[in-house]
Amino acid sequence: MVLRAARPLLSRAQTWTADALNPQLLKAQYAVRGAIPLRAGQIAEDLRKGVGSYPFDKVVFANIGNPQSLRQEPITFFRQVLSVLELSSNAGNHEHRKQIENLFPKDVVERADAYLQSGGLIGAYSDSNGIRQSREEVARYISDRDGYPASPDDIFLTAGASEGIANVLEALIANDNVGVMIPIPQYPLYSATITLCNGRAVHYYLDEENAWDMSLDELKRSIAAARNEGTDVRALAVINPGNPTGQCLSREAIENVIRFCNDEGLVLLADEVYQTNTYDATRPFFSFKSVLRSIPECSESVPLFSFHSLSKGMLGECGRRGGYMEMTNIDQSVRENLLKRASINLCASVAGQAMVGMMCQPPKPGDESYPLYNEQFTATFESLKRRAQKLSDAFNSMPGVSCIPPTGAMYLFPRIELSSTAQDAAAKKGLAPDAWSCSSRRDWCCVVPGSGFGQREGTFHFRCTFLPPEEDIDGLVDSIRAFQEKWVATYGL
Ligand SMILES: Cc1ncc(COP(=O)(O)O)c(C=O)c1O
Secondary structure (H helix, E strand, O other), X not given: OOOOOOHHHHHHHHOOOHHHOOHHHHHOOOHHHOHHHHHHHHHHHHHHHOOOOOOOOOOEEOOOOOHHHHOOOOOHHHHHHHHHHHHOOOOOOHHHHHHHHHHOOHHHHHHHHHHHHOOOOOOOOOOOOOOHHHXXXXXXXXXXXXXXXXXXXXXXXXXXXXXXXXXXXXXXXXXXXXXXXXXXXXXXXXXXXXXXXXXXXXXXXXXXXXXXXXXXXXXXXXXXHHHHOOOEEEEEEEEOOOOOOOOOOOHHHHHHHHHHHHHHOOEEEEEOOOOOOEOOOOOOOOOHHHHXXXXXXXXXXXXXXXXXXXXXXXXXXXXXOOEEEEEEOOOHHHHHHHHHHHHHOOOOOHHHHHHHHHHHOOOOOOOOOHHHHHHHHHHHHXXXXXXXXXXXXXXXXXXXXXXXXXXXXXEEOOEEOOOHHHHHHHHHHOOOHHHHHHHOOOOOEEOEEHHHOOOOOOOEEEEEEOOOOHHHHHHHHHHHHHHHHHHHHHHOO
């Protein structure tokens, strides 16, 4: 018998369109993958298929911090341990095991065994807060980094930092009156998630004149303005090192933020996914946890969530979806509910969880895998530093562009001058001026407008990663310079 779909069902399905969607989903915006990158993707596809006519033969995607998509080399040790996990037989076949031992260095096999013994069977669900071995490795990393104890019981392994951040925001936003302070410019995960949860984003501006520093006066202005409007401000998010702004905060700035949260009774979210991407020895990374512990009057009182990720640093393993969240001064009742939230998603990818442990405890001097690990890590780090410097110098030499050299992260956020003629022309197209400038780049470089990250009224920027391979940087600079010169000649400054 042949079964056919009943007609009424089909027509009902056809009536389900965007205007019937959750309005918060419709409102949420995420510029990093918005209209401009989609258009760039179409052009790249045309070029691949030999369709259309373009005055260039490739597109460089400088819109998103996705290092391996721009040919950053994966680190061998991490991939080898994952390969052993992939190859391991659940039945413990002796011959099979011998083959694995012959194929891989001893420290690789030992590390894989540690994950397997800790429940890290990569085809099985793990505990919702993550496998114990990795949580112990994370805790050891944090206590060595900070000089203060850390416990595996305070760690959740998450599907990238994004999942931890989203779960905490979702838990915080108890009603539509709740506000969360976020930096402007910001990484749009924050604004989008707050919108999805129907909360209020309370903006505090970073100070471009002071290399994107945070100012206590600005925090006070922002919270007072929000409270005046009746917003119940409950939390403050900080991104350090900054995305899209690339600044590494001074210890003093971090202390000010912590004291401010203590005075105002705020939960602190410290997004530290770029903690190993620091390029200026005079601006080292300080974790919020370590600074918190050093201030006696705040040490036990300010609730802090700290986030880290596999996606950045010298790993760039974005596709693994691995990260961790550390909870400091978080009440047991909140932890229990966050564990329930994590358990609704069952668990993060177990391969990603194992990699988070490896990120935190990579090979050490004396280990068989150390020389290669160190060579690969250092080569990527030095290359990122060179690319950051070269691109920011180039931006600063272009007409109508100025750029704060980054001390951290993976991005430049150059300011562009857009004349009133250019702004009028953009308005006629119904576009934000910087969005029009970015989408007018019919060259081979995809960058995203500052308006997607937020910027002070009347200023315009774009975000450009410094991840494209070194051999592409000169071409990238030439194409942006040619575009900028033509733009200034057409619209003036
Ligand atoms: C500041 C910041 N936080 C969080 C994330 C999300 O990272 P993940 O891939 O770990 O979810 C990103 C990604 O670009 C980021 O820039």
